[in-house]
Amino acid sequence: MSGDFIRRDRAWHPPGLTPNYKTSVLRAPRRALLSFEQSIGEKSGPAFGHGAIDPLDNDLIANFNTGAPALGERILLHGRVLDECGRPVPHTLIEIWQANAAGRYRHVNDGYLAPLDPNFGGCGRTLSDAEGRYHFLTIKPGPYPWRNNGSDWRAAHIHLSIFGEAFAQRLITQIYFEGDPLIALCPIVNTIPDKRAIDMLIARLDMGEMAPFDRLAYRFDIVLRGRRATYFENRTEGA
């Protein structure tokens, strides 16, 4: 077992209570989080193997399995998973979900008037490779309205869930797209207090990875909590 994970900088993440995102008001704990050092349960986590992953799982253009491609702007979403110390995070499970090109989710609870795409499910997953790289083929999702302050609009986004090597690194976030004017207006984006942190959630247009006459590309790197070395660590698990 390696060393402890670097403390999570809670001032960098959105706080629990963000009144302009109204749903947070009744779902945010009032008490302070209790801080503890990590034990084996926080420093370990589930390992997912290739056996569970279908070859089409990272191709959302094709993986609804209708035989026809999804409608919309075809993109490659790719990047690297690193930790705060700059080390690649290999073989970790990444899951994504998103609305279709019209801004509609394929979910029993989504009633937005925009149409479903018969060839798009909106669910993907993959494992990072030995160098921490990952990629998905998908379509760029559309923005959509939600109630909040009347009719707010979500900036176009892809949800991303990642495990890392331990439960302490678990993270769910959202990816936005460079140049979208709705980013600055989105109450959920603006739960994050620091502009530099918001910038980390914006995928960059990557013309180097564009495929001619096929699709554009966006680059999105992910940073998980870093892990300390174990020099002269005090007695650890069972030692």
Place this chain on the structure above:
Amino acid sequence: MPVDYLKETPSQTAGPYVHIGTLPAAAGLPLRTQENLHVLAQGAAAGERIRLEGVIHDGAGAPVKDAMLEIWQADASGRYNAPGFSGWGRTAADFKTGEWFFETVKPGPTPWRDGRLQAPHVSLLIFARGINIHLHTRAYFSDETAANEADPVLRAIEQRNRVPTLIAQRSTRGGQTVYRFDVWLQHDERETVFFDM
């Protein structure tokens, strides 16, 4: 100047449609319909079979019906990542009632940093619309009184009246051992203890 590190990617809410990517069958997609990620006790996994269940309540006392929950635990011998028992589970709160449950085995005690034992417990993460960064808590077991009293994490909770928020209550229902673990996101007296670890 202090040494520079990269900054962690900031969290965003998992939103109301979290099921599409994490439990697609629950969202209504014809995908992975055989997955039963809420069932950890498979095959020959050793240990007492238990059902861990509850409801998450918001600050108005209403059930949270769109949450996704994950657990991580040791096996019955207190080992993580042990062969034959993954220790990880995922489920969705019921869209109508907010009830959730896992079928698992009761974990054994696990070591704390200094070699003392931690009482048996299951780590629980909560993701949902309106939760900007996932909440982390632990379910301990009501029939482990002595171990709970010695547990280094429970012992360090200054407000002793908050400790019961982390104790799942044991009962028997139809021959099955059930532990009830209701979560209160926001409450004057009963708010669940959440961790930053």
